[in-house]
Amino acid sequence: MPDLGFQLSNLSFAIDLSVGHIVHFTIDEKGRVLSPLHRAPWVDDPDAVFEETTPPNVRRLSGDFFCAPFGRNDVEPAPSHGWPANSAWSHSGTEESGDRLTAVFTLERKVMGATVEKRLTLRAGHPFLYQEHRLLGGEGAISVAHHVMVQMAAGGQLAVSPKSFAFTPDVAPEPDAARGRSILAYPSETSDLTSFPLANGGAADLGRFPPGERHEDFITLVEATMDEPNSAPGWSVASRNAEQDRVLVLKNTAQLPVTMLWMSNGGRDYAPWSGRHSGVLGIEDARASGAGHADSIRPNPLNARGVPTAFTLSDGKSISVRHAIGACSIHTDEGDVVGLATGSGRITLRFTKGRERSLVFDDGFLAGL
Template identity: 45%
Template sequence: MSDSDFHTIEAKGVKATLDLRGGHVRVFATEQGGRTIEPLHSAPWLNDKTIVDDETIDANLRLLSGDFFCAPFSTNDIDPVTLHGWPANSPWTLLGVEAHPEGGQTARYELVKRVQGATLVKELTVRDGHPFLYERHIFSGGEGDLPVANHAMTRFDGGGRLSFSPKLFGTTPETAIESDPAKGRSLLAYPARFTDLTKAPRADGGTADLTTYPFGSKHEDFLSLVEDPANPFGWAAAVRPDKRDIFLTLKNPADFPITMMWFSNGGRDYTPWNGRHIGVLGLEEGRTYAGYGHKASIAPNPWSEQGIPTSLHLDPSGDVEVRNVIGGVALPEGWTRVASVEAGAGELVLVDEAGGSVTVPYDAKFLTRGA
């Protein structure tokens, strides 16, 4: 690892650093109220050379940090590419940095590999005073369909509360992600479908409250939440009282109709996890058929037959893009859970379940393509 492996962009009160070796956002930090908020998670083995230099381990796992783009999301069972595809596992090169006309910076990076023949560009923007990282991924050319997702992660050293824009339902896959007790453990029931996030079925016959972290210990679980198509604006909020912050993911549901939750709380005992990946939550915004992989996402499936997009169609003669936003906001005194998030023209308004509100600068046009 060297300084040339990373690239940083900055604006007043915010900065982001990209790990060019695998396209992971290693650092996202904002300055608010005289302190630094850093809501993203990095794996505990990133300074362990025996792990990071071991090329028998997928790069997306060796370099696991912050937020990264997956194309295809999950298993690539069509082309011989590792989990989450080249965007999360191979180098990116800096194309250039431009000043934002309203203050800040925009950087563009190109993936060295091609994705189904497409050139992929990652565009990251930070704005003066905005506690957000604006992310855009543009495919130029290429052919076919593929599932895509952003893979953002935060960590709870203490407990926390979770809330979301309205969902149609939640579901777990056919099989637990850790079904071999010699390797790890999962607590939820697989498969399961539910509409009450406070009562997700557990394998032991009980229920789990998915709005509270943690809902158990020493477990690895994965589920998907399907966005209500009536929502013009999708969001997820993770309140971390001990860090005095709120981690946010924001999206246009037309881009990403699925929110995936990955509970990684000491439930894997093998290398490099070794029971030490604790308190981690992935809030992953996707266009995919859960975690079933490339083939299942592009084939007719129960979700796509309901009109829920589970893949992105590439344009051989043009560009196709998806956008998302991640952020970190200072937690107001006394707040327990975010009840609503609303986007105005130049601001984002968060409301607590007790009725208090806080407003922060935000570019609403980014997700609406300027509409």
């Protein structure tokens, strides 16, 4: 199934309809093309080798995709990250006006009985891809997440909205030394994002990527503010050294109260990873437990602390999840990102050198859900 592409003004994106992954999103910034999303090297390799159990979402691993549920699928039969990340979508239509394009897609399978609709919007002059996923009807409870992946070939910096704490799960992503390596301490927790415990002693600054060499790690960051529907958005900004740009990822914190970081830096030796999937940072905004669907919908350590980990589906009910991805170039006189604010149709980035820069942004898009 071929990728389907769309363009408006200086913006473009393409979607892999076989699995619903965004293949690429590009912004032509005054003649310089920014491409913030990662695509796994084996996707376009006709000779790629896969273990028999490799799910479609790994075989076609690209850009960003919507997970429902997130991670282990141990309630309703489906591959990891659910049918939205592993099965076909239909293009339902395209809504166009002079300065706006919205492509609409429908998942060809149901999730817990719910119909899933994807709406991807470009707006002229906005260096963002606006996403909305709607779950219509269904029964039971479901966790959800976005799965944004950013290639950082020579590392970089990560700035995030205020977090209350960060923690790793009980077991490392790669506990078997014959297959791979992880370097963070599992389990562990801290409120200091600049000093997360390492397995062999010492600490990693989560604001610097990567924190080590040849490793695969997973950590959950919990928002400091998640109770107010109209509060400031949650955000992550990855500033990339080699690419000399900044990738912006934004969410509604009441909807998606956690951000899970997947650090994929050559730490898996088995196919198709084969040590070649490196310098990739996953920024996975979620309403989920990292331990899978079943854990997300029962009492767990997160919801015990007031952090919601699932939505409740019901007949006649619609749940809307919104998210935005953008990018801008790095200016040499800025320094590191230390803050982000929205208002009056703009996003304003604040930097260590005291400077500010604003980008056009629909600040009402994420609010009030």
